[in-house]
Amino acid sequence: MSLHMSAQELLKLGDEGRQKPFLNKYWPEIIGVTFGIGTGMFLNFQTKRPVFSGIQKHIIATGGWVSILSYVQHKRNEYLAEKDAVYRHYIELHPDDFPVPERKKIGDLFEPWIPVR
Numbered sequence: 001m002s003l004h005m006s007a008q009e010l011l012k013l014g015d016e017g018r019q020k021p022f023l024n025k026y027w028p029e030i031i032g033v034t035f036g037i038g039t040g041m042f043l044n045f046q047t048k049r050p051v052f053s054g055i056q057k058h059i060i061a062t063g064g065w066v067s068i069l070s071y072v073q074h075k076r077n078e079y080l081a082e083k084d085a086v087y088r089h090y091i092e093l094h095p096d097d098f099p100v101p102e103r104k105k106i107g108d109l110f111e112p113w114i115p116v117r
Contacts, residue, residue, distance in 0.1 A: 007091050007098035028069035036062025 023030070040058035041051045052058070091098055 004100055004103065006095070006100050008095060011088050011091060028073050029066055032066030032069045033062050035065040039065070 037058050039061040040054070043057055043061075044051050044053055
């Protein structure tokens with residue numbers, strides 16, 4: 001990938017060769033199972049029952065949490081895709097506002113160093 005690409009060229013690169021990290025892929029399931037089991041344990045603790053009794057509570061709570069968090073993730077992905085589409089459209093309509101950045105050397109970015117004694 002070149003550093004001298006315009007904004008439109010950068011937008012057209014796509015996602016080839018990129019993968020989501022494991023936790024980003026499966027966070028609704030991981031957190032849903034954790035919260036579901038925790039909800040069942042909390043309900044049993046509050047009613048003074050053995051913590052893992054009534055396994056149906058754990059299963060229902062787990063299913064509920066996973067469903068809710070999967071829905072939230074789906075809506076979040078839709079929102080971010082729409083936001084990216086708006087940005088992409090704006091960049092395509094106003095290419096003059098996004099010039100190709102000029103290349104700078106590291107030495108040009110630093111100010112001269114003067115020791116203070």
